[in-house]
Amino acid sequence: MTLATHDVRWGAGGRMIVDGITLSAPPGRILGLIGPNGSGKSSLLRLLCRLRGVASGVVTLDGRDIAALPRRELARRLAFVEQQATTDVQLTVCDVVRLGRTPHRAAFASWTEADEHAVEAALERVGLAERHDQPWHTLSGGERQRVHIARALAQDPRELILDEPTNHLDIQHQLSILGLIRRLGLTCIVALHDLNLASLFCDRIGVLHAGRLVASGSPENVLTPELIRQVFGVEVHIRDGVGGRRHIEYVVDVEPGERP
Numbered sequence: 001m002t003l004a005t006h007d008v009r010w011g012a013g014g015r016m017i018v019d020g021i022t023l024s025a026p027p028g029r030i031l032g033l034i035g036p037n038g039s040g041k042s043s044l045l046r047l048l049c050r051l052r053g054v055a056s057g058v059v060t061l062d063g064r065d066i067a068a069l070p071r072r073e074l075a076r077r078l079a080f081v082e083q084q085a086t087t088d089v090q091l092t093v094c095d096v097v098r099l100g101r102t103p104h105r106a107a108f109a110s111w112t113e114a115d116e117h118a119v120e121a122a123l124e125r126v127g128l129a130e131r132h133d134q135p136w137h138t139l140s141g142g143e144r145q146r147v148h149i150a151r152a153l154a155q156d157p158r159e160l161i162l163d164e165p166t167n168h169l170d171i172q173h174q175l176s177i178l179g180l181i182r183r184l185g186l187t188c189i190v191a192l193h194d195l196n197l198a199s200l201f202c203d204r205i206g207v208l209h210a211g212r213l214v215a216s217g218s219p220e221n222v223l224t225p226e227l228i229r230q231v232f233g234v235e236v237h238i239r240d241g242v243g244g245r246r247h248i249e250y251v252v253d254v255e256p257g258e259r260p
């Protein structure tokens with residue numbers, strides 16, 4: 001296992017927010033984290049990439065405690081796309097993506113062709129190559145999200161952590177970004193709200209509820225009507241969907257012809 005947590009805890013404001021979580025990301029696969037608002041998904045992701053230190057337990061990368069890894073080494077391995085990442089408004093699209101190259105460049109080293117290629121390829125992959133010189137502050141919310149994903153790709157990581165990467169994206173871009181992430185073959189941990197996208201794109205799913213991991217396994221085994229009722233308080237029917245993946249249908253009380 002590349003990235004793993006072992007009985008990790010973190011609290012704030014006198015409350016336990018990540019409460020004894022043990023999980024591991026299967027190499028080259030996508031681990032989805034689902035759970036209601038406030039269940040601790042973002043907090044756990046921040047612990048996984050050492051933006052926060054654990055109160056107890058340990059996060060490991062290839063079996064080594066990430067707290068002991070040099071910052072640069074960690075940044076070369078692991079990229080994080082935050083939910084609401086802010087960026088200096090003076091920058092252009094390519095300036096933002098270039099930031100992803102920082103861990104690979106020696107201090108005062110000049111910009112290389114390999115750096116430029118990584119930036120161009122990353123922009124191409126998220127479909128924004130033609131926006132290269134557009135000022136950051138003029139981008140739409142979905143375009144900003146895609147640029148942040150390009151920045152993470154330019155970092156050339158082996159582990160990619162994404163917090164709600166489909167936020168702000170229209171359905172075409174939700175599907176294309178998750179499809180791209182799948183094709184990359186990186187070890188990914190991704191927080192998602194949409195259970196059908198989690199079912200379609202994730203190899204494994206971990207379910208958080210009030211800071212605890214209440215289920216984990218394949219989407220087929222985890223996404224059951226009982227679990228969804230218990231964790232999200234919603235009734236669902238589960239049907240066979242695309243490629244043998246499960247499709248979740250929400251049971252809502254709407255009469256035919258009535259507007260919800």
Ligand SMILES: Nc1ncnc2c1ncn2[C@@H]1O[C@H](COP(=O)(O)OP(=O)(O)OP(=O)(O)O)[C@@H](O)[C@H]1O
Nearest residue numbers: 012013017035036037038039040041042043044191
């Ligand atoms: N620094 C902090 N101080 C106090 N409470 C915090 C802090 N950070 C997070 N929390 C609380 O911890 C809980 C979990 O937050 P977190 O953002 O991890 O949840 P989440 O599962 O990602 O939620 P969402 O789906 O709404 O994005 C929330 O109730 C939040 O208010």
